[in-house]
Amino acid sequence: MQALIDVTLPIFGIMLAGYLAGRFRLLGQDSTAALNGFVYFIALPALFFKAMAGAPFSDIFDGPFLTAWYGGQIGVFLLAVLIARFVFADRIGALSMHGIAAIFSNTGYMGIPLLMTAFGDVMTLPAVIITVANGAVVMAVLTAILEVDRSTGRMRDIARDVILGVVKSPLVLSASLGILFSAGGIPLPGPAVTFLDLLGDAAGPCALFAMGLFLVGQSIRRGAVEVCWVSALKLIAHPLLTWVIATHMLDMPTHFVAAAVIMAALPTGSLIFVVGERYGVYVQRAAAIILVSTIASVPTVSFVVQYYVSG
Secondary structure, three states: OHHHHHHHHHHHHHHHHHHHHHHOOOOOOOHHHHHHHHHHHHHHHHHHHHHHHHOOHHHHOOHHHHHHHHHHHHHHHHHHHHHHHHHOOOOHHHHHHHHHHOOOEOHHHHHHHHHHHHHOHHHHHHHHHHHHHHHHHHHHHHHHHHHHHHOOOOHHHHHHHHHHHHHOOHHHHHHHHHHHHHHHOOOOOHHHHHHHHHHHOOHHHHHHHHHHHHOOOOOOOOOHHHHHHHHHHHHHHHHHHHHHHHHHOOOOOHHHHHHHHHHHHOOEOOHHHHHHHHHOOOHHHHHHHHHHHHHHHHHHHHHHHHHHHHO
16 A cells, blocks of 8 residues: 555646646646647657667567456457447547547556565566557557548548558657667667666656646546546456456466556556647546546555455
8 A cells, every 4th residue: 555655646746736837827828738749759759769679579579468468458448439439429539538548557657666666576577568568559559540530531541641640650650669679689878778768757757747737727527427437447447357368368477467457457647648638639538537547546556456465
């Protein structure tokens, strides 16, 4: 419990700092967009590239582990989108954001420190694999869907726009380049590692601060039913399905099972807000889901962590 509180309190603190900065108008009117632009185009690509380039190529593609992770994500995503299609009746872009918000965990800035604090270095590898898989692949899929949603014209033109949108995405480009470095065994020089660390470490705080800025004047009561529903899917359905797949359908080391289930139990990550703001889709609800799911995750994640610590 204490380990989780130690991780979540700074997250709320940064969001609160952003909210207060916006509330007292300490920054300019375009500060949210500027911060999100920095995160999306500079900080996150540095983080993705360094994580991929620094991981052994064979470790990036651990079949059973990734099957458990993506199996849980795909199942909950389809459930969320199917129900949302009939209950909330949004466009495909909003529906995809709805589904991704139910499966996109705050792995980098909550999951990694939580696992390291609770279990030690044995969790380093599975934590990094999930963080990279969660960030790069899921964001590539989401980018493709959002490009489809905003494209008009003939199918050939839509397909071209989608491919270009994904290929030009800084998140996809940086992760792909990192995989090439990993596959080629190309080491990063010390100054480059320091440079990437400095930029990458700024991604989480800046995204959380920008979200706090955005929340000024927003009401989380708007769309409260949807926000609570998505938060419940994220905190309960996602880890439960991941646990079923990892324990009853696959043969995995115990600490890999624990890493997958705990990471699935985490609240929605702030990158959803960054991408939503970039495309102008689902921004207010994304911010509310991140806030509500993070608050509600304290007892639920504590239960899951305690289950594996005591087991």
